[in-house]
Amino acid sequence: MTDIISASQDDLARRFPREPFATRHGLAGHPLFTLEALARLAQKLPRDRVEYNAGDLEPGVRPEDIRMLDMAPEDVVRRLESCNAWMVLKRVEVEPAYRALLEEALAGVARRLGHDSPAAAGFHDIQGFVFVASANATTPFHFDPEENFFVQIHGPKSFHIFDNRDGSILPDEELEMSPARHRTIPYDPKMEERAEVFRMGPGDGLFVPHLWPHWVRTGDGHSVSMAITWKSPRAERLNTLLYANGLLRRFGWAQAKPGTHPAWDATKIALYRLLRATIEPLRRTETMRRLLRGLVFGRQANYYYGKKA
Template sequence: MASQIDVSAQDLSDFPKVPFGIRHNLANNPLLSLDRLIELAASMPRDSIEYNSGKVGIDQNPETVPLIDMDPVEVVRRIREANAWLVLKRVERDPAYGALLTEVLDRFARDLGHANAAAAGFTNIEGFVFVSSPNATTPFHSDPEDNFFVQVHGEKFFHIIDNQDGGVVSAAEMEFAPDAHRNHAYKPEFEARARVFSMNAGDGCFVPYQWPHWVRTGATYSISMAITWKSTEVKRRNRLLFVNAMLRRAGMPQPAPGRRPALDAVKVAAYTGLRAAIEPLRRVQGLRAQHGK
C-alpha cells in the first residue's frame, strides 16, 4: 500500500494556518520498526543524533537538561527502560527514508490538487524520527517549518498552543539566532489556548509553522516521525526573523514581521550577505539548537 496521510475528514481551506488531526498508514512500515531504527542509528553520524534524559520539565532550562551516559544505539535498543528521549535527524539522507517522505508528501499534494510535492511548494523536505521512553517530555518550543507529525508506536499527547495574537510567545522570542535555543518559557495558563491531540499508532497532527507546542509520551515507549517542509513564504519569514535577531543583538530591536513590509523586504534581501558571515555559527549550533518531540 502506498504511504499516505488521510485528510479526507478535514476542511483544508485554512491550510497551512491552523493545526488539525490526521490518520496515516505508516504505523506498520518496516522502516519505522524499532529493529530498523536500531540499524539506522548505527549508520548515522553522531552529530545527527540527539538524546538526553526523558525526565525533563515542560519549561526545562536548556542549560540544565539531564543527560544519560549511554551510546545512542543502545538508547534505541533499550528505550523501554532507558528513561530517555532521542531524535534521529535528517533521516531523508538515507535513500529509503527520503523516498518515503517524498511519497507521503506527493500524495498529500495531490489531495490539495497539485501534481506533486514540488508543485505544491513543499521544499526542504526533512524527516526526524523520535524514539522516547514511557512518560518522557519534550519541552515547550516552536519550529521553523510546517510539520506532519505521525505516531507510529505507543501513545503521545501533543499540546499545540494558539499564539496567533502573540499573547503566549512574543515576536522577539520567535526570532532565532544561530547559537540560540528554541525552547520558550511556559506557564500552565497557556493550556487554556491549547489543542491537545491524543495519539496512538496511526494518528497524527499537522503542526503549523511556529505554533508553540510541548509533548509527552504515555505508559509505553513511543516511536514518532516529523515530516517537515518549508514553503517559499516560510523561508522568507525565517530569513527575516534571522536578520531581526542579529539586529536585536546589536542593540536595534525590530518591529514584528508584517508591521513594516518595505523594511522587511530590505532585510530579506540583506540576508544573503549576512549568511556568509554567520555560516560558521550555523554549523556549530544550527537554527534548531535543539529539536525534540
C-alpha cells in the same frame, strides 16, 4: 494507489495550512521504524543530527536543567525501554529509503490539494525528523520553523498545541531564531487552558502549522514518531527574516515585528540570504558546522555536545 497520509477534504480545504487538524497514516509497523532500524540510523547520522537527553522533564524546563545522557546514540535507542530518554534524529532524508518515504507521503497530500507534485504544492526543502522516547517522556514547549504532518508510529502520545496568531502566548522576540538559543521556550502552566490536545496512538497524525508552539508527552510505553516537514515560500521568507532578526538582536540591535518596516525586512532577508550562500559550502562536514556555529553564535550553539550527566 493508497496515500500514506489521509485527511478529510474538508480539513484540507478549510484549515490547511493555517490551523491544526487530525489525520491518519499508514506507517505504523513500517520496518524503517523498528528500534533496531532506528539504532542503525542513529549510528550512521552525523553527531550534530542526533540530539538526546533525559526524558523526565516538565514542559517549561529551563535549558540548563535538562540532563544529558552519557551513552552512544545507538545504545540509547536499543535501551529505550529502560534508560528514560528522549531523542530526535534530524534530517533523516539524507538516507534514500527515508527520503523516498517522505516524498511519497507529501506526493499524496499534493494530489489531494489538486497538484501533480510536492513542488507544485509549495512543499520545498522536504525534511524528516524521527522522535524516539521512553515511556512518560516530555518534549518541552517549543515551536518549529517548518510546516509538518506529524505521524505517531508506535506507542501513545499527547500533543498540546497553542494558537499564537494574536501573539498572546509568545511575544515576537521569542519567535526570533538563532542557533545560540536552545529550542525550549518559556512556558506558563496557566497557558494550558488554551491548549488543543490531540491524544494519539499508532496510525494517528496531526497537521502542525508553521510556528505554532506546542509540547508533547509520551504515555505508558516507548514512542516512535516522525515529523514530515517542508517549508512553503511564505515560511521560507519569514524564517529568513526571523533568523536575521535573531542575529541582529544577538549583537545588540533589537528589531521590530516582521511587517512593521517592509523595505527594511526585505533588505535584511536579502543580506541574510547572501551571508548564508557564502558560508553554505563550508557547512558540508560536521566539523565545519560545529566550528562555524561556535564562531558566529558562541559555544552555546553546540549545546547538544555539552557535558553529559
